[in-house]
Amino acid sequence: MPKLTIDGIEVDVEAGLTVLQACESIGIEIPRFCYHERLTIAGNCRMCLVEMERAPKPVASCAMPVGEGMVITTNSPAVKKMRQGVMELLLINHPLDCPICDQGGECDLQDQAVGYGLDRSRFMEDKRSVKDKTFGPLIRAMMTRCIHCTRCIRFSTEIAGVPEMGATGRGEHMEVGTYIEKALTSELSGNMIDLCPVGALTSNPYAFNARPWELKKTESIDVMDAVGAAIRVDTKGPEVMRVLPRLNEDVNEEWISDKTRFACDGLKRQRLDTPYVRRDGKLEAASWDEAFAAISAKVKDMDGSKFAAIVGDMACAESMTALKDLTEALGSRNIECRQDGAKLDASCRGAYLFNSTIAGIEEADACLIIGSNPRVEAPIINARLRKRYLMGGFPAAMIGENVDLTFSCENLGAGTDTLKEIAAGKHAFSKILKKAERPMLILGQGALMRSDGAAVLAMARQIAEDNGMISDDWNGFNVLHTAAARVGGLDLGLVSGGVDSILDGCSSGAIDTVYLLGADEIDTDKLGNAFVIYQGHHGDVGAHRADVILPGAAYTEKNATYVNTEGRVQRARLAVFPIGEAREDWTIIRALSGVLGLTLPYDNLDQVRQRMLDINPVFGGDDQQTGGAWGDFGKAGSLDGGGFASPIINFHMTDPISRASETMAQCVEALLGEDKGKTGTDG
Amino acid sequence: MSTTVEQPADFKFSAENKKKLKGIFAKYPKGREASAVMPLLDLAQRQHQGWLPRAAMDHVAELVGLAPMRVYEVATFYTMYNLAPIGENHLQVCTNLPCWLRGSDEVMGTCKKKLGIDVGETTEDGKFSLSEMECLGACVNAPMMQINDDYYEDLDEASTAALLDTLQSGGTPTPGPQNSRKGCEPEGELTSLKDSKGKADA
Ligand code: SF4
Ligand code: FES
Numbered sequence: 001m002p003k004l005t006i007d008g009i010e011v012d013v014e015a016g017l018t019v020l021q022a023c024e025s026i027g028i029e030i031p032r033f034c035y036h037e038r039l040t041i042a043g044n045c046r047m048c049l050v051e052m053e054r055a056p057k058p059v060a061s062c063a064m065p066v067g068e069g070m071v072i073t074t075n076s077p078a079v080k081k082m083r084q085g086v087m088e089l090l091l092i093n094h095p096l097d098c099p100i101c102d103q104g105g106e107c108d109l110q111d112q113a114v115g116y117g118l119d120r121s122r123f124m125e126d127k128r129s130v131k132d133k134t135f136g137p138l139i140r141a142m143m144t145r146c147i148h149c150t151r152c153i154r155f156s157t158e159i160a161g162v163p164e165m166g167a168t169g170r171g172e173h174m175e176v177g178t179y180i181e182k183a184l185t186s187e188l189s190g191n192m193i194d195l196c197p198v199g200a201l202t203s204n205p206y207a208f209n210a211r212p213w214e215l216k217k218t219e220s221i222d223v224m225d226a227v228g229a230a231i232r233v234d235t236k237g238p239e240v241m242r243v244l245p246r247l248n249e250d251v252n253e254e255w256i257s258d259k260t261r262f263a264c265d266g267l268k269r270q271r272l273d274t275p276y277v278r279r280d281g282k283l284e285a286a287s288w289d290e291a292f293a294a295i296s297a298k299v300k301d302m303d304g305s306k307f308a309a310i311v312g313d314m315a316c317a318e319s320m321t322a323l324k325d326l327t328e329a330l331g332s333r334n335i336e337c338r339q340d341g342a343k344l345d346a347s348c349r350g351a352y353l354f355n356s357t358i359a360g361i362e363e364a365d366a367c368l369i370i371g372s373n374p375r376v377e378a379p380i381i382n383a384r385l386r387k388r389y390l391m392g393g394f395p396a397a398m399i400g401e402n403v404d405l406t407f408s409c410e411n412l413g414a415g416t417d418t419l420k421e422i423a424a425g426k427h428a429f430s431k432i433l434k435k436a437e438r439p440m441l442i443l444g445q446g447a448l449m450r451s452d453g454a455a456v457l458a459m460a461r462q463i464a465e466d467n468g469m470i471s472d473d474w475n476g477f478n479v480l481h482t483a484a485a486r487v488g489g490l491d492l493g494l495v496s497g498g499v500d501s502i503l504d505g506c507s508s509g510a511i512d513t514v515y516l517l518g519a520d521e522i523d524t525d526k527l528g529n530a531f532v533i534y535q536g537h538h539g540d541v542g543a544h545r546a547d548v549i550l551p552g553a554a555y556t557e558k559n560a561t562y563v564n565t566e567g568r569v570q571r572a573r574l575a576v577f578p579i580g581e582a583r584e585d586w587t588i589i590r591a592l593s594g595v596l597g598l599t600l601p602y603d604n605l606d607q608v609r610q611r612m613l614d615i616n617p618v619f620g621g622d623d624q625q626t627g628g629a630w631g632d633f634g635k636a637g638s639l640d641g642g643g644f645a646s647p648i649i650n651f652h653m654t655d656p657i658s659r660a661s662e663t664m665a666q667c668v669e670a671l672l673g674e675d676k677g678k679t680g681t682d683g
Numbered sequence: 684m685s686t687t688v689e690q691p692a693d694f695k696f697s698a699e700n701k702k703k704l705k706g707i708f709a710k711y712p713k714g715r716e717a718s719a720v721m722p723l724l725d726l727a728q729r730q731h732q733g734w735l736p737r738a739a740m741d742h743v744a745e746l747v748g749l750a751p752m753r754v755y756e757v758a759t760f761y762t763m764y765n766l767a768p769i770g771e772n773h774l775q776v777c778t779n780l781p782c783w784l785r786g787s788d789e790v791m792g793t794c795k796k797k798l799g800i801d802v803g804e805t806t807e808d809g810k811f812s813l814s815e816m817e818c819l820g821a822c823v824n825a826p827m828m829q830i831n832d833d834y835y836e837d838l839d840e841a842s843t844a845a846l847l848d849t850l851q852s853g854g855t856p857t858p859g860p861q862n863s864r865k866g867c868e869p870e871g872e873l874t875s876l877k878d879s880k881g882k883a884d885a
């Protein structure tokens with residue numbers, strides 16, 4: 001461990017760190033623009049200059065590795081002067097248009113100009129200007145403000161793995177952009193907005209809507225996929241203005257997907273803000289009492305076995321608990337959380353979790369992906385896989401559609417035939433798995449939604465067991481979910497005969513009342529003549545078919561528990577109140593239970609959470625991943641043949657919120673246009 | 684920029700150039716094919732009337748295994764790659780200090796006047812494009828200009844005009860000094876190293 005002296009303080013730091021990191025370790029902040037701890041070092045902005053003893057010139061601390069006996073000064077008048085000089089150079093071509101720049105108030109350049117900038121410019125020549133570029137509907141570019149730090153270029157090349165950004169021209173004519181002026185195709189592109197230290201790249205949908213100091217910030221959890229990325233919801237009055245990532249090294253590091261970030265405008269459109277009751281075939285606005293009365297009239301004295309409930313992709317654990325209890329109180333066991341029909345097995349927890357954990361991917365040394373396209377199903381997990389790939393020594397292969405995952409991943413075959421070969425240990429890739437110390441597999445919903453899903457699940461378990469994926473300190477069997485609600489639902493035991501049997505029951509008349517808790521991903525035609533209660537926040541597929549609509553709260557409007565694909569219990573927090581007459585979801589079910597004379601035994605959130613804990617102790621671990629027990633799950637059987645297909649065809653529209661989002665619609669349009677123009681050379 | 688230029692939809696190397704590709708790739712170690720990007724771009728430019736359309740850059744990217752953006756970066760960095768159509772004869776007049784002291788204004792002026800174009804422009808018939816260059820390393824024969832691949836040196840108004848006339852009529856002027864000098868030897872007779880003359884020749 002080299003010992004160095006920084007501003008007279010002696011410190012021991014790990015070898016291989018940079019001087020900048022060493023300074024940070026003792027709380028000395030070094031101004032920087034181009035340096036970012038998750039990107040490679042560029043060393044091109046020079047803002048981080050410090051003095052080093054016996055060096056004739058100042059050194060860029062971000063690019064200087066620590067060495068034994070170094071003496072570094074960061075607070076001398078000379079250092080201050082250097083920083084002022086660099087600042088003056090950076091500002092020479094900068095338009096200084098903070099009043100009309102969206103970055104204002106959260107701009108590194110602005111902040112540091114306060115510290116090191118001159119109060120007037122000595123530059124009398126014409127400033128350079130750059131024609132604005134187009135990056136698609138998400139990012140607004142004002143490239144005259146760009147200070148050429150290349151963070152965006154490094155992000156797209158390294159983290160996103162979609163190298164579309166670059167610097168063309170040279171010297172004063174250098175410009176950052178895509179050169180060919182097309183919409184960015186990365187699912188993570190929005191992160192460049194956060195990375196850009198100036199106002200060159202800003203959020204397009206949020207443009208000129210608010211200043212950062214006007215916003216109320218609520219720390220929460222994302223539900224657009226099953227990753228459970230840590231987010232911050234910024235609100236102004238009753239409106240969600242934007243969603244930003246929060247740091248969570250175990251889950252999303254500091255990235256979020258574009259859907260997580262930009263679908264929030266869907267929270268303002270097509271909302272259900274009052275109860276509705278269908279009268280003479282038409283949905284009419286009603287009061288809560290009327291809505292409950294309509295349900296009561298139907299359900300009160302019915303045979304419990306004729307009641308069923310289907311839980312959607314964004315339901316919180318609290319509302320699922322309440323609905324489970326209500327269903328049971330009505331005398332039915334027909335509550336199902338696998339609305340996509342996946343043959344997930346809830347008999348043991350290890351059977352449906354991403355057991356290696358997301359951070360654990362970095363420890364794996366071989367990977368087999370079965371029936372999943374993580375790039376669209378969970379871009380954050382895909383980024384972690386790519387990160388692992390970049391570390392080297394990570395042979396990866398997939399069975400399913402041949403898609404570009406941004407890292408090298410060999411396509412072994414389309415479906416069950418290849419899977420069988422692997423299971424029999426006859427495939428070339430079996431050798432790689434056998435040899436690996438910590439092999440992992442990722443099993444997607446695309447492989448489980450098929451009618452032979454239970455057999456695929458059993459075979460995947462066998463592959464995991466045969467190839468050393470399960471040991472005392474490693475579990476490489478990973479189920480990748482697409483829905484934020486799914487693991488919570490399985491933890492609560494919301495499994496019955498499967499969603500198909502409920503729908504068949506509806507068609508045949510065996511079931512005559514269905515309660516849809518935000519279930520929009522089902523074929524509503526199959527609901528037959530059943531009486532449909534829809535509780536949710538958007539007027540989507542389910543609501544259109546409903547006989548009674550109960551307006552619920554979206555994830556930004558309630559304190560709610562979600563369990564991510566790893567089995568991590570996390571809490572979303574109320575950032576704004578539910579709109580209009582809408583209410584937090586568990587309270588709706590609790591109120592309904594009262595009207596039905598089946599009052600559920602909880603009156604506040606703590607009591608509901610206590611009830612969750614009684615059902616399954618995993619709900620006690622806040623922000624904790626609790627591993628799952630292993631067991632004999634799945635059902636061996638014959639496979640139907642054919643290929644696996646990811647359930648997500650359109651990344652930008654997967655749920656009621658993103659389907660209502662105008663921004664997401666624009667993305668779809670921009671990328672479709674892109675396809676038409678394709679020459680066929682790009683993969 | 685070239686994005687406003689009308690771009691062909693497709694680019695493929697000719698059969699003859701495809702053969703050359705092999706030789707170019709052979710110069711680089713295995714796994715380092717990306718290093719061939721510059722000679723390949725040059726080859727593509729030569730095949731495509733002296734300029735690089737986007738399709739050619741994309742094709743080169745595919746051949747060397749780079750992201751297209753990385754190839755755009757290379758092609759825009761070096762001024763020798765032309766990203767827009769260019770005249771048959773690319774007049775590249777050096778105007779740096781030595782050439783300027785020796786009369787590059789005259790050379791440039793003659794080009795402009797005779798062809799009726801300014802720097803950065805191409806004649807209507809597509810025969811000539813005019814560019815201003817930084818030092819081309821031939822100061823000893825200043826003033827000079829490069830036309831396509833060849834250097835024409837020791838120019839003045841008359842010899843520049845003569846050059847342009849020859850090119851106009853489809854001929855190929857002889858490269859090198861356009862006065863009586865031989866290479867970079869002094870005009871007239873040697874002024875130094877007189878004794879060693881015989882030895883040097885041997
Ligand atoms: S656009 Fe922003 S992030 Fe990209 S190089 Fe310019 S200043 Fe840096
Ligand atoms: S932060 Fe060190 S050079 Fe930019």
Ligand code: FES
Nearest residue numbers: 777782818819821
């Ligand atoms: S200055 Fe013209 S060639 Fe050097």
